[in-house]
Amino acid sequence: MSTKPYLDLSRAEWSALRERTPLPLTAEEVENLRGLGDVIDLDEVRDVYVPLSQLLNLHVGAAHDLRAALNAFLGKAGRSGGTPFVIGVAGSVAVGKSTVARLLQALLSLPRRLSGVGGAPMPEHPRVELVTTDGFLLPKAELERRGLMSRKGFPESYDRRALTRFVADVKAGKPEVTGPVYSHLIYDIVPDETLTVHRPDILIVEGLNVLQPALLTGGASRPEAGGGRTRMAVSDYFDFSLYVDARTADIERWYLDRFRKLRATAFQDPLSYFHKYTTVSEEEALAYARNTWRTINEPNLRQNIAPTRGRATLQLHKGPDHKVERLSLRKL
Ligand SMILES: Nc1ncnc2c1ncn2[C@@H]1O[C@H](COP(=O)(O)OP(=O)(O)O)[C@@H](O)[C@H]1O
Numbered sequence: 001m002s003t004k005p006y007l008d009l010s011r012a013e014w015s016a017l018r019e020r021t022p023l024p025l026t027a028e029e030v031e032n033l034r035g036l037g038d039v040i041d042l043d044e045v046r047d048v049y050v051p052l053s054q055l056l057n058l059h060v061g062a063a064h065d066l067r068a069a070l071n072a073f074l075g076k077a078g079r080s081g082g083t084p085f086v087i088g089v090a091g092s093v094a095v096g097k098s099t100v101a102r103l104l105q106a107l108l109s110l111p112r113r114l115s116g117v118g119g120a121p122m123p124e125h126p127r128v129e130l131v132t133t134d135g136f137l138l139p140k141a142e143l144e145r146r147g148l149m150s151r152k153g154f155p156e157s158y159d160r161r162a163l164t165r166f167v168a169d170v171k172a173g174k175p176e177v178t179g180p181v182y183s184h185l186i187y188d189i190v191p192d193e194t195l196t197v198h199r200p201d202i203l204i205v206e207g208l209n210v211l212q213p214a215l216l217t218g219g220a221s222r223p224e225a226g227g228g229r230t231r232m233a234v235s236d237y238f239d240f241s242l243y244v245d246a247r248t249a250d251i252e253r254w255y256l257d258r259f260r261k262l263r264a265t266a267f268q269d270p271l272s273y274f275h276k277y278t279t280v281s282e283e284e285a286l287a288y289a290r291n292t293w294r295t296i297n298e299p300n301l302r303q304n305i306a307p308t309r310g311r312a313t314l315q316l317h318k319g320p321d322h323k324v325e326r327l328s329l330r331k332l
Protein backbone atom coordinates (compact mmCIF):
# COMPACT_ATOMS: atom_id res chain seq x y z
CA MET A 1 0.00 0.00 0.00
CA SER A 2 1.42 3.38 -1.03
CA THR A 3 2.01 5.90 1.73
CA LYS A 4 2.65 8.73 -0.75
CA PRO A 5 0.45 11.67 0.21
CA TYR A 6 -0.55 12.33 -3.42
CA LEU A 7 -2.56 10.34 -5.90
CA ASP A 8 -1.14 10.90 -9.40
CA LEU A 9 -3.63 11.09 -12.24
CA SER A 10 -3.02 11.40 -15.95
CA ARG A 11 -5.05 13.98 -17.85
CA ALA A 12 -7.13 11.15 -19.35
CA GLU A 13 -7.85 9.60 -15.94
CA TRP A 14 -8.81 12.98 -14.53
CA SER A 15 -11.06 14.05 -17.39
CA ALA A 16 -12.83 10.66 -17.34
CA LEU A 17 -14.07 11.52 -13.82
CA ARG A 18 -16.20 14.28 -15.29
CA GLU A 19 -18.32 11.84 -17.24
CA ARG A 20 -19.82 10.47 -14.05
CA THR A 21 -21.14 13.88 -13.06
CA PRO A 22 -21.68 15.73 -16.32
CA LEU A 23 -21.83 19.49 -16.22
CA PRO A 24 -23.90 20.69 -19.14
CA LEU A 25 -22.99 24.23 -20.11
CA THR A 26 -25.39 26.21 -22.24
CA ALA A 27 -24.08 27.96 -25.35
CA GLU A 28 -24.45 31.25 -23.50
CA GLU A 29 -22.41 30.04 -20.54
CA VAL A 30 -19.67 28.83 -22.85
CA GLU A 31 -19.75 32.21 -24.54
CA ASN A 32 -19.41 33.92 -21.15
CA LEU A 33 -16.31 31.86 -20.40
CA ARG A 34 -14.82 32.91 -23.71
CA GLY A 35 -15.70 36.46 -22.73
CA LEU A 36 -13.02 36.26 -20.03
CA GLY A 37 -10.70 37.33 -22.82
CA ASP A 38 -8.33 34.55 -21.94
CA VAL A 39 -6.40 32.33 -24.24
CA ILE A 40 -7.63 29.16 -22.61
CA ASP A 41 -9.28 26.70 -24.98
CA LEU A 42 -12.58 24.99 -24.38
CA ASP A 43 -11.20 21.43 -24.46
CA GLU A 44 -9.04 22.45 -21.56
CA VAL A 45 -12.06 23.85 -19.73
CA ARG A 46 -14.05 20.65 -20.31
CA ASP A 47 -11.27 18.13 -19.57
CA VAL A 48 -9.52 19.81 -16.66
CA TYR A 49 -11.37 22.73 -15.11
CA VAL A 50 -14.94 21.39 -15.15
CA PRO A 51 -13.93 18.25 -13.16
CA LEU A 52 -11.95 20.56 -10.87
CA SER A 53 -14.97 22.77 -10.21
CA GLN A 54 -17.00 19.63 -9.44
CA LEU A 55 -14.38 18.42 -6.97
CA LEU A 56 -14.40 21.87 -5.38
CA ASN A 57 -18.18 21.73 -5.04
CA LEU A 58 -17.82 18.41 -3.19
CA HIS A 59 -15.37 20.04 -0.81
CA VAL A 60 -17.68 23.02 -0.29
CA GLY A 61 -20.51 20.65 0.66
CA ALA A 62 -18.27 18.57 2.98
CA ALA A 63 -16.88 21.70 4.70
CA HIS A 64 -20.43 22.86 5.33
CA ASP A 65 -21.46 19.48 6.79
CA LEU A 66 -18.42 19.41 9.06
CA ARG A 67 -19.13 22.92 10.32
CA ALA A 68 -22.79 22.04 10.93
CA ALA A 69 -21.70 18.97 12.93
CA LEU A 70 -19.26 21.07 14.96
CA ASN A 71 -21.92 23.70 15.64
CA ALA A 72 -24.35 21.00 16.73
CA PHE A 73 -21.66 19.66 19.10
CA LEU A 74 -21.22 23.18 20.48
CA GLY A 75 -24.96 23.62 20.82
CA LYS A 76 -25.07 26.31 18.14
CA ALA A 77 -27.31 24.50 15.68
CA GLY A 78 -28.61 26.64 12.84
CA ARG A 79 -25.50 28.84 12.64
CA SER A 80 -23.50 26.80 10.16
CA GLY A 81 -24.04 29.04 7.11
CA GLY A 82 -22.12 32.17 6.28
CA THR A 83 -18.53 30.98 6.49
CA PRO A 84 -16.91 31.47 3.08
CA PHE A 85 -15.02 28.57 1.52
CA VAL A 86 -11.49 29.80 0.83
CA ILE A 87 -9.37 28.54 -2.08
CA GLY A 88 -5.67 29.40 -2.50
CA VAL A 89 -3.98 29.43 -5.93
CA ALA A 90 -0.16 29.39 -5.86
CA GLY A 91 2.67 29.11 -8.39
CA SER A 92 5.42 31.05 -10.13
CA VAL A 93 5.16 34.44 -11.82
CA ALA A 94 3.73 33.78 -15.34
CA VAL A 95 2.73 30.15 -14.75
CA GLY A 96 -0.93 31.07 -15.33
CA LYS A 97 -2.28 31.54 -11.79
CA SER A 98 -4.52 34.47 -12.60
CA THR A 99 -5.91 32.71 -15.67
CA VAL A 100 -6.77 29.63 -13.59
CA ALA A 101 -8.19 31.77 -10.78
CA ARG A 102 -10.45 33.77 -13.13
CA LEU A 103 -11.63 30.61 -14.84
CA LEU A 104 -12.48 28.96 -11.52
CA GLN A 105 -14.28 32.09 -10.43
CA ALA A 106 -16.43 31.88 -13.56
CA LEU A 107 -17.10 28.14 -13.24
CA LEU A 108 -17.89 28.22 -9.53
CA SER A 109 -20.28 31.17 -10.07
CA LEU A 110 -22.40 29.16 -12.50
CA PRO A 111 -25.94 28.45 -11.32
CA ARG A 112 -26.07 25.49 -8.93
CA ARG A 113 -28.21 23.38 -11.26
CA LEU A 114 -24.99 22.91 -13.27
CA SER A 115 -22.76 21.80 -10.44
CA GLY A 116 -23.84 18.14 -10.40
CA VAL A 117 -23.79 18.17 -6.60
CA GLY A 118 -27.04 17.92 -4.68
CA GLY A 119 -27.75 19.36 -1.29
CA ALA A 120 -24.71 21.62 -1.06
CA PRO A 121 -25.31 24.75 1.00
CA MET A 122 -24.71 27.24 -1.80
CA PRO A 123 -27.35 29.67 -3.04
CA GLU A 124 -28.57 29.25 -6.61
CA HIS A 125 -26.05 31.86 -7.78
CA PRO A 126 -22.92 31.53 -5.60
CA ARG A 127 -20.95 34.73 -5.14
CA VAL A 128 -17.29 34.06 -5.79
CA GLU A 129 -14.78 36.84 -5.08
CA LEU A 130 -11.16 36.88 -6.18
CA VAL A 131 -8.27 38.68 -4.50
CA THR A 132 -4.69 38.73 -5.68
CA THR A 133 -1.93 39.10 -3.15
CA ASP A 134 -0.13 41.83 -5.12
CA GLY A 135 -2.38 44.33 -3.30
CA PHE A 136 -0.46 43.41 -0.16
CA LEU A 137 2.97 44.17 -1.62
CA LEU A 138 4.67 46.95 0.30
CA PRO A 139 4.37 50.29 -1.55
CA LYS A 140 7.28 51.03 -3.91
CA ALA A 141 8.67 53.78 -1.67
CA GLU A 142 8.76 51.34 1.25
CA LEU A 143 10.39 48.61 -0.87
CA GLU A 144 13.01 51.16 -1.90
CA ARG A 145 13.54 52.23 1.71
CA ARG A 146 14.08 48.60 2.76
CA GLY A 147 16.32 47.83 -0.25
CA LEU A 148 13.79 45.27 -1.55
CA MET A 149 13.15 46.50 -5.13
CA SER A 150 15.04 43.52 -6.52
CA ARG A 151 13.15 41.17 -4.18
CA LYS A 152 9.65 42.08 -5.40
CA GLY A 153 7.45 39.01 -5.03
CA PHE A 154 9.69 37.46 -2.35
CA PRO A 155 7.84 36.76 0.94
CA GLU A 156 9.48 39.73 2.68
CA SER A 157 8.17 42.16 0.04
CA TYR A 158 4.59 41.72 1.30
CA ASP A 159 2.70 42.94 4.33
CA ARG A 160 1.94 39.36 5.32
CA ARG A 161 0.14 40.35 8.49
CA ALA A 162 -2.31 42.55 6.59
CA LEU A 163 -2.96 39.79 4.04
CA THR A 164 -3.61 37.19 6.74
CA ARG A 165 -5.85 39.60 8.65
CA PHE A 166 -7.81 40.34 5.45
CA VAL A 167 -8.54 36.66 4.78
CA ALA A 168 -9.24 35.94 8.46
CA ASP A 169 -11.81 38.75 8.49
CA VAL A 170 -13.54 37.45 5.36
CA LYS A 171 -13.61 33.94 6.78
CA ALA A 172 -15.00 35.24 10.08
CA GLY A 173 -17.99 36.54 8.11
CA LYS A 174 -17.38 40.31 8.48
CA PRO A 175 -19.91 42.06 6.26
CA GLU A 176 -17.29 44.25 4.53
CA VAL A 177 -13.56 43.67 4.33
CA THR A 178 -11.36 46.21 2.57
CA GLY A 179 -7.87 45.77 1.13
CA PRO A 180 -5.32 47.70 -0.95
CA VAL A 181 -4.97 47.51 -4.73
CA TYR A 182 -1.82 47.04 -6.85
CA SER A 183 -1.44 48.36 -10.37
CA HIS A 184 0.84 46.69 -12.91
CA LEU A 185 0.63 49.95 -14.86
CA ILE A 186 2.36 52.08 -12.25
CA TYR A 187 4.20 49.08 -10.69
CA ASP A 188 3.00 50.21 -7.27
CA ILE A 189 0.13 50.19 -4.80
CA VAL A 190 -2.54 52.64 -5.96
CA PRO A 191 -2.98 55.41 -3.41
CA ASP A 192 -6.63 56.07 -2.49
CA GLU A 193 -7.95 52.90 -4.14
CA THR A 194 -9.29 49.89 -2.26
CA LEU A 195 -11.18 46.73 -2.97
CA THR A 196 -14.01 45.53 -0.75
CA VAL A 197 -15.23 42.00 -0.31
CA HIS A 198 -18.84 41.52 0.88
CA ARG A 199 -19.39 38.12 2.51
CA PRO A 200 -18.78 35.95 -0.55
CA ASP A 201 -19.78 32.28 -0.62
CA ILE A 202 -16.34 31.45 -1.99
CA LEU A 203 -13.13 33.49 -1.80
CA ILE A 204 -10.22 32.73 -4.15
CA VAL A 205 -6.83 34.04 -2.99
CA GLU A 206 -4.24 34.01 -5.75
CA GLY A 207 -0.54 34.79 -5.43
CA LEU A 208 3.04 33.59 -5.52
CA ASN A 209 3.44 32.95 -1.83
CA VAL A 210 0.03 31.94 -0.57
CA LEU A 211 1.26 28.50 0.52
CA GLN A 212 4.13 29.84 2.65
CA PRO A 213 3.97 28.44 6.17
CA ALA A 214 3.50 30.66 9.19
CA LEU A 215 6.37 32.75 10.50
CA LEU A 216 7.93 32.13 13.84
CA THR A 217 8.34 35.51 15.51
CA GLY A 218 10.74 36.54 18.22
CA GLY A 219 12.17 33.09 18.91
CA ALA A 220 15.18 33.20 16.62
CA SER A 221 16.54 36.34 18.22
CA ARG A 222 15.65 35.25 21.76
CA PRO A 223 16.26 31.51 21.96
CA GLU A 224 16.80 31.84 25.70
CA ALA A 225 13.12 32.76 25.99
CA GLY A 226 12.23 29.27 24.85
CA GLY A 227 11.35 29.93 21.20
CA GLY A 228 8.92 32.37 19.61
CA ARG A 229 5.27 32.60 18.83
CA THR A 230 3.87 31.22 15.59
CA ARG A 231 1.68 33.66 13.69
CA MET A 232 -1.16 32.44 11.53
CA ALA A 233 -0.37 32.30 7.83
CA VAL A 234 -2.87 33.02 5.08
CA SER A 235 -2.75 29.30 4.17
CA ASP A 236 -4.15 28.45 7.61
CA TYR A 237 -7.50 29.78 6.35
CA PHE A 238 -7.61 27.74 3.15
CA ASP A 239 -10.18 25.00 2.70
CA PHE A 240 -8.54 23.92 -0.57
CA SER A 241 -5.36 24.94 -2.36
CA LEU A 242 -4.01 24.59 -5.87
CA TYR A 243 -0.40 24.77 -7.04
CA VAL A 244 0.03 25.54 -10.72
CA ASP A 245 3.21 23.79 -11.80
CA ALA A 246 5.28 23.71 -15.01
CA ARG A 247 8.90 23.31 -16.10
CA THR A 248 11.01 26.37 -15.31
CA ALA A 249 12.17 26.77 -18.94
CA ASP A 250 8.53 26.85 -20.11
CA ILE A 251 7.57 29.42 -17.47
CA GLU A 252 10.49 31.64 -18.50
CA ARG A 253 9.29 31.47 -22.12
CA TRP A 254 5.71 32.38 -21.05
CA TYR A 255 7.11 35.28 -19.01
CA LEU A 256 9.03 36.61 -22.02
CA ASP A 257 6.06 36.06 -24.38
CA ARG A 258 3.80 37.99 -22.01
CA PHE A 259 6.38 40.80 -21.79
CA ARG A 260 6.52 40.94 -25.59
CA LYS A 261 2.69 41.13 -25.79
CA LEU A 262 2.49 43.79 -23.08
CA ARG A 263 5.14 45.83 -24.90
CA ALA A 264 2.77 46.01 -27.86
CA THR A 265 -0.25 46.87 -25.67
CA ALA A 266 -0.26 48.04 -22.03
CA PHE A 267 3.32 49.44 -22.06
CA GLN A 268 2.33 51.80 -24.88
CA ASP A 269 0.51 53.90 -22.28
CA PRO A 270 2.88 56.78 -21.44
CA LEU A 271 1.86 56.35 -17.77
CA SER A 272 3.16 52.77 -17.75
CA TYR A 273 6.20 52.11 -15.57
CA PHE A 274 7.51 50.03 -18.49
CA HIS A 275 6.79 52.61 -21.21
CA LYS A 276 10.54 53.10 -21.66
CA TYR A 277 10.77 49.57 -23.12
CA THR A 278 8.59 50.57 -26.05
CA THR A 279 11.15 53.15 -27.17
CA VAL A 280 14.13 50.76 -27.32
CA SER A 281 14.58 47.79 -29.66
CA GLU A 282 12.75 44.53 -28.94
CA GLU A 283 16.14 42.92 -28.29
CA GLU A 284 17.00 45.46 -25.60
CA ALA A 285 13.56 45.21 -24.03
CA LEU A 286 13.77 41.42 -23.91
CA ALA A 287 17.25 41.56 -22.44
CA TYR A 288 15.76 43.55 -19.55
CA ALA A 289 12.89 41.03 -19.10
CA ARG A 290 15.32 38.09 -19.25
CA ASN A 291 17.45 39.72 -16.58
CA THR A 292 14.38 40.28 -14.36
CA TRP A 293 13.45 36.63 -14.78
CA ARG A 294 16.98 35.38 -14.00
CA THR A 295 17.66 37.68 -11.05
CA ILE A 296 14.22 37.96 -9.38
CA ASN A 297 11.47 35.63 -10.54
CA GLU A 298 13.45 32.44 -11.10
CA PRO A 299 15.33 32.62 -7.76
CA ASN A 300 12.00 33.35 -6.03
CA LEU A 301 10.49 30.30 -7.72
CA ARG A 302 13.37 28.06 -6.65
CA GLN A 303 13.88 29.40 -3.15
CA ASN A 304 10.37 30.22 -1.97
CA ILE A 305 7.56 29.11 -4.25
CA ALA A 306 8.45 25.61 -5.52
CA PRO A 307 9.24 24.38 -1.97
CA THR A 308 5.57 25.01 -1.05
CA ARG A 309 4.23 22.74 -3.80
CA GLY A 310 3.86 19.78 -1.44
CA ARG A 311 1.45 21.74 0.76
CA ALA A 312 -1.22 22.09 -1.94
CA THR A 313 -4.39 20.00 -2.01
CA LEU A 314 -4.03 19.66 -5.78
CA GLN A 315 -1.08 20.22 -8.13
CA LEU A 316 -1.76 20.92 -11.81
CA HIS A 317 1.27 20.00 -13.95
CA LYS A 318 1.27 21.91 -17.25
CA GLY A 319 3.06 21.01 -20.47
CA PRO A 320 4.86 23.46 -22.79
CA ASP A 321 1.59 24.70 -24.32
CA HIS A 322 -0.18 25.38 -20.96
CA LYS A 323 -2.21 22.19 -21.27
CA VAL A 324 -2.48 20.23 -18.03
CA GLU A 325 -0.70 16.89 -18.55
CA ARG A 326 -1.14 15.35 -15.11
CA LEU A 327 -2.48 16.14 -11.68
CA SER A 328 -1.49 15.19 -8.14
CA LEU A 329 -4.34 15.09 -5.64
CA ARG A 330 -3.63 15.01 -1.94
CA LYS A 331 -5.15 11.90 -0.39
CA LEU A 332 -3.46 11.69 3.02
N1 LIG B 1 -4.31 27.94 -20.22
C1 LIG B 1 -3.60 28.83 -20.93
N2 LIG B 1 -3.46 28.68 -22.27
C2 LIG B 1 -2.68 29.55 -22.98
N3 LIG B 1 -2.02 30.61 -22.43
C3 LIG B 1 -2.13 30.80 -21.11
C4 LIG B 1 -2.93 29.93 -20.28
N4 LIG B 1 -2.81 30.36 -19.00
C5 LIG B 1 -2.01 31.45 -19.02
N5 LIG B 1 -1.61 31.72 -20.29
C6 LIG B 1 -0.72 32.83 -20.69
O1 LIG B 1 0.48 32.72 -19.91
C7 LIG B 1 0.88 33.99 -19.41
C8 LIG B 1 0.91 33.98 -17.90
O2 LIG B 1 -0.41 33.79 -17.40
P1 LIG B 1 -0.96 34.61 -16.15
O3 LIG B 1 -2.30 34.02 -15.81
O4 LIG B 1 -0.88 36.07 -16.43
O5 LIG B 1 0.15 34.18 -15.07
P2 LIG B 1 0.39 34.58 -13.56
O6 LIG B 1 -0.89 35.11 -13.00
O7 LIG B 1 0.78 33.27 -12.92
O8 LIG B 1 1.53 35.57 -13.57
C9 LIG B 1 -0.11 35.00 -19.99
O9 LIG B 1 0.46 35.55 -21.16
C10 LIG B 1 -1.34 34.16 -20.31
O10 LIG B 1 -2.10 34.72 -21.37
Ligand SMILES: CC(C)(COP(=O)(O)O)[C@@H](O)C(=O)NCCC(=O)O
Nearest residue numbers: 093132133134152153207208292296
Ligand atom coordinates in the same frame (compact mmCIF):
# COMPACT_ATOMS: atom_id res chain seq x y z
C1 LIG C 1 3.39 41.68 -8.75
C2 LIG C 1 4.15 40.37 -8.65
C3 LIG C 1 5.12 40.41 -7.47
C4 LIG C 1 3.16 39.20 -8.46
O1 LIG C 1 2.41 39.34 -7.28
P1 LIG C 1 1.28 38.32 -6.69
O2 LIG C 1 -0.09 38.81 -7.10
O3 LIG C 1 1.51 36.92 -7.16
O4 LIG C 1 1.43 38.45 -5.21
C5 LIG C 1 4.95 40.09 -9.95
O5 LIG C 1 4.10 40.01 -11.02
C6 LIG C 1 6.02 41.16 -10.22
O6 LIG C 1 5.75 42.22 -10.67
N1 LIG C 1 7.28 40.80 -9.93
C7 LIG C 1 8.40 41.69 -9.99
C8 LIG C 1 9.38 41.32 -11.06
C9 LIG C 1 8.80 41.52 -12.45
O7 LIG C 1 8.64 42.69 -12.86
O8 LIG C 1 8.51 40.53 -13.11
